[in-house]
Amino acid sequence: MRLGVLDVGSNTVHLLVVDAHAGAAPLPAHSHKAELRLAELLDEDGAIGPEGIDRLVATVGEALLAAEDKGVQELLPFATSAVREASNVDLVTARVRDETGVDLGVLSGEEEARLTFLAARRWYGWSAGKLLLLDIGGGSLEVAYGIDEEPVAAVSLPLGAGRLTAGWLPGDPPDPSDVRALRRHVRAQIAGTVGEFTRSGRPDHVVATSKTFKQLARIAGAARSSEGAYVRRTLSRTSLEEWVPKLAAMTAEQRTSLPGVSVGRAPQLLAGALVAEGAMDLFGVNELEVCPWALREGVILRHLDHLPVG
Numbered sequence: 001m002r003l004g005v006l007d008v009g010s011n012t013v014h015l016l017v018v019d020a021h022a023g024a025a026p027l028p029a030h031s032h033k034a035e036l037r038l039a040e041l042l043d044e045d046g047a048i049g050p051e052g053i054d055r056l057v058a059t060v061g062e063a064l065l066a067a068e069d070k071g072v073q074e075l076l077p078f079a080t081s082a083v084r085e086a087s088n089v090d091l092v093t094a095r096v097r098d099e100t101g102v103d104l105g106v107l108s109g110e111e112e113a114r115l116t117f118l119a120a121r122r123w124y125g126w127s128a129g130k131l132l133l134l135d136i137g138g139g140s141l142e143v144a145y146g147i148d149e150e151p152v153a154a155v156s157l158p159l160g161a162g163r164l165t166a167g168w169l170p171g172d173p174p175d176p177s178d179v180r181a182l183r184r185h186v187r188a189q190i191a192g193t194v195g196e197f198t199r200s201g202r203p204d205h206v207v208a209t210s211k212t213f214k215q216l217a218r219i220a221g222a223a224r225s226s227e228g229a230y231v232r233r234t235l236s237r238t239s240l241e242e243w244v245p246k247l248a249a250m251t252a253e254q255r256t257s258l259p260g261v262s263v264g265r266a267p268q269l270l271a272g273a274l275v276a277e278g279a280m281d282l283f284g285v286n287e288l289e290v291c292p293w294a295l296r297e298g299v300i301l302r303h304l305d306h307l308p309v310g
Contacts, residue, residue: 002029003303004072005296006063008056008079008104010039010138010162011211011264015063016296017070022304026297032066034059035264038082039139039162046087053095061100076299078105080112081139081160109156113142115298117151120207122301123293129204132197134279135294136212136272138162141190141279145197153196157189161212161272169271172251179248182271186278194282206285208235209294211265212272217290218260219243225260229292236287237280244273 001021007014014033020026036059041052048056060077067075083092084106093104107115117133124131133151135142139160144151168182213235218224220243222233247255247270255266280288 001073002071003300004067004070004075005299006060006067006075006077006102007296007299008038008060008077008083010080010082010140010160011035011037011268012138013056013059013063014296015066017067017072018300020300020304022307026300026304030066030070032063034062037138037162038086039160040166042082042086046085048083048086048088048092053092056092057095057099060096060102060104064100064102075102076303077102078107078299080107080137080295081109081156081158081163084108085139085158109140109142110154112137112140112295113144113154113156114151115302116142116209116295117144117146117154117298118149118301119293119295119298120209120291121146121149122297123291124205124207128207130201132203132206132283132285133291134206134208134213134276134283134288136161136208136210136275138268141275143193143197143279143283145200145203152200155193155196157193159186159189159275161268161275164271164275165268172267173249174270176248179270179274183274183278186274187282190275190278190282197283202284206283206288207291208276208288209291212269213276213288213290215260215262215265215269216240216243216273216276219258222290233290234287235276235290237277237285240273240277240280244270244277247273 004017017030018026116135130147133144137160141157141159144154146152217233217235220239223231252267
């Protein structure tokens with residue numbers, strides 16, 4: 001069947017259309033993206049304002065039309081941290097439902113971590129052994145660990161690259177004191193969760209998903225996306241530690257000259273790098289591998305698992 005997964009994230013609204021059936025890898029057929037940066041549209045009370053809701057409704061409507069144009073038989077819509085943490089989440093989802101007919105399922109942070117972990121497990125298979133997964137989004141950091149398809153530990157922390165950039169790094173380039181303060185904050189947040197994961201032993205394989213990790217791996221020398229999903233891409237902590245001060249000294253515009261860094265993501269790259277560096281250091285990770293599959297694929301795989309057989 002042709003499925004569409006509609007991901008309302010903190011940075012983008014992304015429709016991914018795939019051809020899929022149980023027991024097979026979903027094959028991408030079409031991608032439709034719009035940058036909304038919902039995490040940056042919250043007011044002082046933590047609500048998404050009228051303009052932000054209007055833009056979200058319009059964007060979901062456009063994605064719905066794109067899904068219809070591509071022959072999508074079933075749409076799987078969900079929202080993550082920006083909508084989840086909005087103080088008016090019920091109003092936001094009601095407006096989207098009433099005006100577009102799309103019923104957004106709001107994932108909890110733990111659900112987000114678990115579904116992303118499922119995607120990574122299916123990509124690497126059982127031979128990967130105990131997996132540690134790191135995922136940096138616009139609003140949150142997800143960490144999951146386990147040997148099965150369901151992780152034994154999964155947490156979500158408010159350490160998304162967009163959220164941290166808006167709240168901690170107002171300068172361009174940022175003030176060194178702000179960078180240091182953010183570094184302390186990130187590491188304190190991550191350190192509080194490390195024990196929950198390390199008590200189960202060291203992972204056999206560490207993987208990361210998200211645009212942030214893909215861009216960090218790319219500027220550190222990994223293959224470009226055009227070379228395909230099956231090319232192995234890694235990021236070492238040593239390379240990341242060399243790049244963090246360089247990114248901190250650059251303006252957002254200067255970062256766009258780096259390989260694989262888009263104009264829209266350039267302002268967030270330093271905050272994302274600080275989170276990645278902190279996570280790799282505190283979890284004792286010297287090198288990780290970038291996984292092509294992430295949350296959207298996890299949602300699709302879980303849906304296929306629950307379809308009746310025959």
